[in-house]
Amino acid sequence: MAAVSGPQPQFFGMAVTVDVVVLTIRDDELQVLLVERGVEPFRGALALPGGFIGPDEDAEPAARRELAEETALDRGGLYLEQLRTFAAPARDPRGRVVTVAYLAIAPDLPVPVGGSDARAARWQPVWSVLSGHVKLAFDHLGIVEYGVDRARSKLEYTTLATAFCPEVFTMTELRRVYEVVWGVSIDARNFHRKVTNAADFLEPTGERRVLETGRPAALYRRGPARTLFPPMLRGAFPPVPLADSGA
Amino acid sequence: MAAVSGPQPQFFGMAVTVDVVVLTIRDDELQVLLVERGVEPFRGALALPGGFIGPDEDAEPAARRELAEETALDRGGLYLEQLRTFAAPARDPRGRVVTVAYLAIAPDLPVPVGGSDARAARWQPVWSVLSGHVKLAFDHLGIVEYGVDRARSKLEYTTLATAFCPEVFTMTELRRVYEVVWGVSIDARNFHRKVTNAADFLEPTGERRVLETGRPAALYRRGPARTLFPPMLRGAFPPVPLADSGA
DNA sequence: CCAAAAGTGTTTCCTCTACACCCATGA
DNA sequence: TCATGGGTGTAGAGGAAACACTTTTGG
Incomplete structure (x- = not known):
């Protein structure tokens, strides 16, 4: 799709990512799926699974693709809904990156494995993240808080x-x-x-x-x-x- | 903020806009604020007020700024919340434009005036838009539907x-x-x-x-x-x- | 027979609906 | 005193909380 030459080319310098809060219940606890980042920035830190939206990709397919790539979670039955978008100018050191956050709910599944951009994926109790015991990269703590609130309301x-x-x-x-x-x-x-x-x-x-x-x-x-x-x-x-x- | 040279510069080619569904009650009807577009594409067509997020701007301030510029609605008391993000690849003929939609609720105000990028702003009964009587530019019909649903639920x-x-x-x-x-x-x-x-x-x-x-x-x-x-x-x-x- | 978990019945309370009724104002 | 809209009282239906009790399995 070639861009129509418009009057405002100066605005086309942003990137858009998706990040997914996957919740499940394991061991009678609410848990969230985290990946250990395999690339900079925040290499080695824990983060939500996610990544860049492709040039011809819509947001929800991108969320499903990233889940499949990073965590081997791609079964069709997964519940997925858009949460909200985070667009603070300094939220990503690579530049102007706006992220569309998604909420996914999964039944208690076998422990997922790592994929391409993530060294490992694992479940973490939500309380350990919300309490600050486990630190997350970027503004992902705020995204988890928002996702947990949404899940609680929607029940x-x-x-x-x-x-x-x-x-x-x-x-x-x-x-x-x-x-x-x-x-x-x-x-x-x-x-x-x-x-x-x-x-x-x-x-x-x-x-x-x-x-x-x-x-x-x-x-x-x-x-x-x-x-x-x-x-x-x-x-x-x-x-x-x-x-x-x-x- | 200079971008850290990252491994994926190919993703930084998108633009992000905000669009606002402003609802009010006038003449015992639910009405939505529309602007007549003053620039291409869809010049002359009706659309939601909105525009590009600036390079160092967060989404919500951008929404308030666009409302002030296009519709002279900028009083602080305005209720504003994020609705959801629309990211279909072909939703904007200018190229890859992702929009963050907002919902605003206003009391019955004096009829707003046009501003820079909009020739005129006016209230339109919601039913006339949802029924297809009044056509909107881009995918703004879907955004209005989503916003009205949200408002109805949140009451x-x-x-x-x-x-x-x-x-x-x-x-x-x-x-x-x-x-x-x-x-x-x-x-x-x-x-x-x-x-x-x-x-x-x-x-x-x-x-x-x-x-x-x-x-x-x-x-x-x-x-x-x-x-x-x-x-x-x-x-x-x-x-x-x-x-x-x-x- | 006992323990443990699933499921039912019953009482009590409380909220909501529907609607009769009273209150306060202008003409 | 009448018309018009604002506000209260109350009876009956329905839903929910609390909890005693029965059912069905394994040991």
Whole structure:
């Protein structure tokens, strides 16, 4: 595509990248996917997976491509949505680089491997990033904060929670998503009633999963609904920090 | 800021613009601010106000600057939030132009005037744009659709509705915002109770506004809250199309 | 039989809707 | 005193929180 000679060629000196906040639940914790940078700047530092948008590429395909290249995550079922764009003039030492941030949600997957521009990819608990224990390159800390906020909000009024689950899942697995992402404790019985009443949220498969102990759990698949009505309101839950389900 | 000589100079050939969906309520209709383009491409066509981000400028300041330049809208009180970024490769005939779209909400203001790159600025009913009656340049129709959707959603669980009102306003003015933006009819009495119960949504000024007829209405100012709890759920309102408040 | 996890029923409370009713002003 | 719009009271429906209780498996 040749550029029409325009009156403002001086503006065509920027680069646009994508960066992806991939969230999952592992070991009963909310975790984010990070890569160790293999190139300058910030070589060796941890960062979000991402990279430059190609000259003839749209942003979302670029996000999927970078995920596939750097982290071997490319299965089609991955939930991906645009978060927001970060355009502070000095956010990248290479020059004027504007980044379009994406949020992806994945079920608990095998540990991803490194790719071309990244030495290694690994899951990191979100709290360790938000608390500053783990430092990120560029302005990626702010992007993670924004992405986690978005995910927490969207659990309320969309069916996003199912994106954290595998294709079939139990009621308890779905409830753990809410508990872990929000950091609250939820009554299993009222939760069961609420989500089964929400139209098109879940479809029973008819199958059951037998565990080591206890009654077998019914299995569900995500339904066609994308918004949740009535919503699951966070404000309605007790300020209890967490269920002491462990130990 | 000189660019550090990086390994990927071939990516630095893009331009980034901002485009702003400014919404207001005029004549009991939701309206959007459009400008008549004064330069190519699409010279003479209607478009959203916007323009190129400067070499050392962040996106949000650019949006405010373009609004001031093209539409003489620059008062500080304007609500402005980022919507999303549109990056389709062929969206602009001048070359690879990525745009960061913003949503602004304004109270009913005096009709704005044109500025440098725009011959004239004017309010247009949203329905005339969404229905295709009024054609827009570039992919701006899609941006308006996205912005209107966002505004409708945010009325539910944020205090965004007050951004449509002047600094002090009556309960009825606030209710008209919901009715016009959602296209529904709302019981005035229940609405009154609901918003006065929501913490920090409204602050009574103690003043009253005397109208031509009827009991004087109490005046309110927006409170410090930015989120609304409990939310105003759209699904709860009757499927009635509109209040027949006019003749 | 016991432990553990899944799922149901029931009570109580609280919010929301619908609507009757009262209040304050101008003409 | 009438018309017009602002604001309160209240009864009934529906949803949610709390929690006792039953079901189904493994040991």
